[in-house]
Amino acid sequence: MSYDPVMLLEAYRRMRAIREFEERMRREVQMGTVPGFVHLYCGQEAVGVGACMNLRDTDYIGSTHRGHGHCISKGCDIGGMLLEIYCKQGGLCNGKGGSMHIADLRKGMLGANAIVGGAPPIAVGAALTHRTLGTDGVAMAFIGDGASNQGTVAEALNFSAVLKLPMIFLYENNGYAEFTGAGYHLGGADIAKRAASFGMPAEKVDGVDFFAVYDAVGRAVAHARAGKGPYAVEAFAYRWYGHFEGDMQKYRDPKEVDRLRAAQCPLARFESRATAEFDIDVSELREIDEEIQELIEEKVAAAKAAPKPPREALYTDVYGSY
Amino acid sequence: MSYDPVMLLEAYRRMRAIREFEERMRREVQMGTVPGFVHLYCGQEAVGVGACMNLRDTDYIGSTHRGHGHCISKGCDIGGMLLEIYCKQGGLCNGKGGSMHIADLRKGMLGANAIVGGAPPIAVGAALTHRTLGTDGVAMAFIGDGASNQGTVAEALNFSAVLKLPMIFLYENNGYAEFTGAGYHLGGADIAKRAASFGMPAEKVDGVDFFAVYDAVGRAVAHARAGKGPYAVEAFAYRWYGHFEGDMQKYRDPKEVDRLRAAQCPLARFESRATAEFDIDVSELREIDEEIQELIEEKVAAAKAAPKPPREALYTDVYGSY
Amino acid sequence: MAVKTYREAITEALQIEMRRDPRVIILGEDVVGGLGGTNGEVEAAGGTFGVTAGFAAEFGRRRVIDTPITESAIVGAANGAALTGLRPVAEVMFMDFIGVCLDQMLNQMAKFRYMFGGKCDVPVVIRTLMGAGFGAGPQHSQSLHALLTAIPGLKVALPSSPADAKGLLATAIRDNDPVIFCEHKVLYGESGEVPDGEYLVPFGEANVTRRGNHVTIVAFSRMVLLANAVADRLAKEGISVEVIDPRTTSPLDRDSILESVEKTGRLVVVDEGDPYCGMASEIVSLAATEALDALKAAPVKVTPPHTPVPATPHLEQEWLPSPDKIEKAVRATLDSKLARAG
Amino acid sequence: MAVKTYREAITEALQIEMRRDPRVIILGEDVVGGLGGTNGEVEAAGGTFGVTAGFAAEFGRRRVIDTPITESAIVGAANGAALTGLRPVAEVMFMDFIGVCLDQMLNQMAKFRYMFGGKCDVPVVIRTLMGAGFGAGPQHSQSLHALLTAIPGLKVALPSSPADAKGLLATAIRDNDPVIFCEHKVLYGESGEVPDGEYLVPFGEANVTRRGNHVTIVAFSRMVLLANAVADRLAKEGISVEVIDPRTTSPLDRDSILESVEKTGRLVVVDEGDPYCGMASEIVSLAATEALDALKAAPVKVTPPHTPVPATPHLEQEWLPSPDKIEKAVRATLDSKLARAG
Numbered sequence A, B: 001m002s003y004d005p006v007m008l009l010e011a012y013r014r015m016r017a018i019r020e021f022e023e024r025m026r027r028e029v030q031m032g033t034v035p036g037f038v039h040l041y042c043g044q045e046a047v048g049v050g051a052c053m054n055l056r057d058t059d060y061i062g063s064t065h066r067g068h069g070h071c072i073s074k075g076c077d078i079g080g081m082l083l084e085i086y087c088k089q090g091g092l093c094n095g096k097g098g099s100m101h102i103a104d105l106r107k108g109m110l111g112a113n114a115i116v117g118g119a120p121p122i123a124v125g126a127a128l129t130h131r132t133l134g135t136d137g138v139a140m141a142f143i144g145d146g147a148s149n150q151g152t153v154a155e156a157l158n159f160s161a162v163l164k165l166p167m168i169f170l171y172e173n174n175g176y177a178e179f180t181g182a183g184y185h186l187g188g189a190d191i192a193k194r195a196a197s198f199g200m201p202a203e204k205v206d207g208v209d210f211f212a213v214y215d216a217v218g219r220a221v222a223h224a225r226a227g228k229g230p231y232a233v234e235a236f237a238y239r240w241y242g243h244f245e246g247d248m249q250k251y252r253d254p255k256e257v258d259r260l261r262a263a264q265c266p267l268a269r270f271e272s273r274a275t276a277e278f279d280i281d282v283s284e285l286r287e288i289d290e291e292i293q294e295l296i297e298e299k300v301a302a303a304k305a306a307p308k309p310p311r312e313a314l315y316t317d318v319y320g321s322y
Numbered sequence C, D: 001m002a003v004k005t006y007r008e009a010i011t012e013a014l015q016i017e018m019r020r021d022p023r024v025i026i027l028g029e030d031v032v033g034g035l036g037g038t039n040g041e042v043e044a045a046g047g048t049f050g051v052t053a054g055f056a057a058e059f060g061r062r063r064v065i066d067t068p069i070t071e072s073a074i075v076g077a078a079n080g081a082a083l084t085g086l087r088p089v090a091e092v093m094f095m096d097f098i099g100v101c102l103d104q105m106l107n108q109m110a111k112f113r114y115m116f117g118g119k120c121d122v123p124v125v126i127r128t129l130m131g132a133g134f135g136a137g138p139q140h141s142q143s144l145h146a147l148l149t150a151i152p153g154l155k156v157a158l159p160s161s162p163a164d165a166k167g168l169l170a171t172a173i174r175d176n177d178p179v180i181f182c183e184h185k186v187l188y189g190e191s192g193e194v195p196d197g198e199y200l201v202p203f204g205e206a207n208v209t210r211r212g213n214h215v216t217i218v219a220f221s222r223m224v225l226l227a228n229a230v231a232d233r234l235a236k237e238g239i240s241v242e243v244i245d246p247r248t249t250s251p252l253d254r255d256s257i258l259e260s261v262e263k264t265g266r267l268v269v270v271d272e273g274d275p276y277c278g279m280a281s282e283i284v285s286l287a288a289t290e291a292l293d294a295l296k297a298a299p300v301k302v303t304p305p306h307t308p309v310p311a312t313p314h315l316e317q318e319w320l321p322s323p324d325k326i327e328k329a330v331r332a333t334l335d336s337k338l339a340r341a342g
């Protein structure tokens, strides 16, 4: 397999952006500057980016409460995201959605969703649009291990299988649903097998390995674009931090995060393989690192300084007309 | 395998009762004597009876809109059922539930249910009661092929697998969900496989064959009673009549019902095997036939003649206290 | 104009709008029917009540979509399709079934526009059947429109006549907000004059079905017919009843209601929903907060009791509002001697 | 009596009832926590907000049951368990999530007794968190109690103090009807005197938290605290405000409300639910239909606007009823010169 180096650098850029973004959010939450609850994506960067590097702006994704990584993976504007997380004017949702509801339809991002299992049926609808209009576009739903149990997910699987929709079910098995391990809450312990039972190809992949995710989702997207119906991929990658920032994580061996950081870093994995096998120079990556660091610094400062939505915003956008 | 002849005669009695009951209801609906909508069970007698002959009064079943057969299989009083279908005083639900809501908790019948997918989570709760109280009781949910797609069913499967509940999922694949064939609406075309993907044994069985159903559900019940968790059985048996009585059945080859009556009669199948292999005398069966015919005749007449619930019944039983 | 049934009027609106705009699609259980059956690929149903008969043949299976029995997926898919450029009309066969798909209404379609900062349209219509009267029992007979009216972001329409059924449905389909379109099952066979061709009835504009001066009746959906009958009956006695059919509960034509109450000073509200937190209480509350001065008598709510709908046919009739109960309520407002009345 | 937080009071009620009756079980997401984790079989949560901390150790995992994230199965299992002899207390973490499990409330638990002809009890309690104020956004901040109040067969409790939280929850658990127990997330840290030992607060009995003669405020859940503050503030001016906390919306203590309105003639209703078809409209309607004669001024509703809850913290505060808005409403009823007033 060979990879376009431009694509690889862009993939790294996005993974680094997620990492930097989330680490910064973590510190900001700890300092109390961020409103609401924030669910971090560190450790799962290769899943979102590996998946979305296969997509176009006209393809759609449905996301979860842990949506920052999906947004960045799909190319959403980082400044607009930060304005949104800080609930400021000009944010991607003009400040009324916050972290758990970031959406950007122009980028094909159908919204983070604070209802577990809320997004998969919606993504199915986006796939239906593509089929109805006769395009070769696809839609993808990100689904946590915990969310995979929700009835809405089973309905979405069956619906898209019956209608042969260009739909990809991207399971993110990060080991936990809130404070409960996937070893407890998953009857049968095999998410991919469940998807397969609805009549679609389903594979499992190491979610820490960008290349593995990229390849698997590439197969899924090709299948869907070709009109062959839905496809499922289950990616394994532990989350590094708490369910939300502030979670005490009593359910976790305290050394687990250290081990993950050391042995399961998607960026380090990417770097070693990209530099060894695909002619990417380390200096290029370091340049990206710097660029991203500056970007986040600048955009966080801008978000903090930005004006709040005006009082009238409370009443607007409930209806298009009323 | 050998079978207790007393059990076999009782099984036949119940299958014959269902057949006679439903054929009579069919004629009564055509004559316009029955209120509401009625969904007939003819053709599926061996499923309900084959399953329930494995159960005790202290075991529970959750049923569907097509519930008459399940009630009779579980031993509900036929007079009480008819009073209920005619919405009369003294009916199993005192006339306020009607055909789609017949329940009889003393017999472990948790209710017909007019919401497709409504009963499986409730049956799971009954299994939970058994587990909590430490009995060896079980619970069973009847689930149509159409209902098997509902998200609530997936949730019930997973819930009982995770908690290792004494739960049996009894799928009744009767070929149709309303006016749509199972060949269309079932992604993956394999219900049992779906159940298996949640981590439980699942088998398929010819639902026209009482002995096959009885044996398979026997294994399921033994498994559940032994504390080994849930079990699924998918039984195939076409329904002979419309979705509800009055359905024009345009989706069906008009000769299909004739073929089914001739080749797929659960009672005929039972009779030939029971008399050939298990020492049951045809005359015993004919005696039961007569007895049942008289019983239904008598109970239908009684139901028609019974008094309606009084006006005050409208306001009672909304709350235990208010 | 031609005389058509309520059912035919709905079909006509769907047909015209689908011909007009290729983005309009229909999805639901058995909206075609017969797929996967043993009679070949025939249309076996065209909707459980035949409303979309012939649609698959005319518009094709990409626009007339049979779904499995999974209402959350149906409504969710409609939501996703609406966000991405289509104008789906999804069917939730009976309104009672909102229980299995409420999230897609409450937390998704209703909130997209607001929580996405106004950056999307959500042109989705949910057609659903409300109402008691067919002995269908407690899980197939409810009128839950108030529950949906209380969800900001949703619009709710309740046509009471064939003409309104056509005109409101067309408006719903062209509207860029989510609309819950509540068809009353007992009205399906009712006939009335229906304008030909494209026909739109605006949302938020009440229809005054009877003009009168003594008492105002506000009635919803099928209850409008009962109110009209009472108005006609009382007219013979010289009692002049004004009947207002708001047609949409969200948006609600508050002005027309208040104007009428200002004029008559007497208010009866007839609704098939629960007496608590329903449209009857809402309209009474509206009058009390905005037109208290005008009230010459205590307003009266005519609703079913706070009980499920019994399957028992004679109890179901007892459960429902009736012309007699409405007449009694009207007379009560006329007989009342309000202590403070002018 | 000891001072306890609202959260502690809830824990205490659960503990006492579980000790008292082995049929009481608890089920929900992370009510234990830590199962399947990498830290051994430790209790990691005891509920997302720590309410059931220590319960698994005391009562065992057969009575304190961690479930997958499947609310329909949770509520459905509670329903089935209740029909078969247990007394389950199920948790639906946030009230907003009733969208994914409403059927088991609307069509199952609420209707069992009625549609089974009175031949069962349905002793199930659903604990759930309502309310805005934490910047949790449109899908985690709603107050949907009115929607549940309108469902016949359900009871709905909304404790506004630690003592009521304890007493109402114990009553809910011993009740043989399904109860939706709405805990306000912003009240969790509030403290108050709580009676020791077994303590029951009956359903359908309002608590008059302030006695007064000039104006009646009916307030629900956290709004009671705001109303009390306003009453105290106005008392200094000689304006005497009566504050009524119905504590349960179903059953509703109509008599206490009407008595107070008969006395004061002025009514303000404060509720955190939607203005349409909510408790505010219901109470105003109650007064207008049953006590119109007594009204000296138009009743005033103080509710959020008909919009979703914005995530934006300052807009969320603006969205919520506030003491200032309540005070303004009270003054409006006092300033009003009702044309017809005596």
Ligand SMILES: Cc1ncc(C[n+]2csc(CCOP(=O)(O)OP(=O)(O)O)c2C)c(N)n1
Binding pocket: A064, A065, A066, A114, A115, A116, A117, A143, A144, A145, A146, A147, A148, A174, A176, A177, A178, A243, D029, D069, D071, D093, D097, D100
């Ligand atoms: C319907 C619903 N139930 C429960 C919750 C509370 N909740 C939020 S995130 C979460 C865990 C989700 O786990 P998983 O799907 O594995 O996603 P992860 O957090 O691991 O990314 C829960 C229970 C919710 N938001 N919505």
Ligand SMILES: Cc1ncc(C[n+]2csc(CCOP(=O)(O)OP(=O)(O)O)c2C)c(N)n1
Binding pocket: B064, B065, B066, B114, B115, B116, B117, B143, B144, B145, B146, B147, B148, B174, B176, B177, B178, B243, C029, C069, C071, C093, C097, C100
């Ligand atoms: C939630 C819900 N959706 C739709 C319906 C309407 N409906 C009643 S029965 C039925 C078909 C059920 O098919 P299946 O589960 O195969 O059962 P069968 O009728 O074949 O016994 C449908 C769609 C319903 N009652 N409830």
Ligand SMILES: [Mg+2]
Binding pocket: A144, A145, A146, A172, A173, A174, A175, A176, A177, A178
């Ligand atoms: Mg997870």
Ligand SMILES: [Mg+2]
Binding pocket: B144, B145, B146, B172, B173, B174, B175, B176, B177, B178
């Ligand atoms: Mg079927």
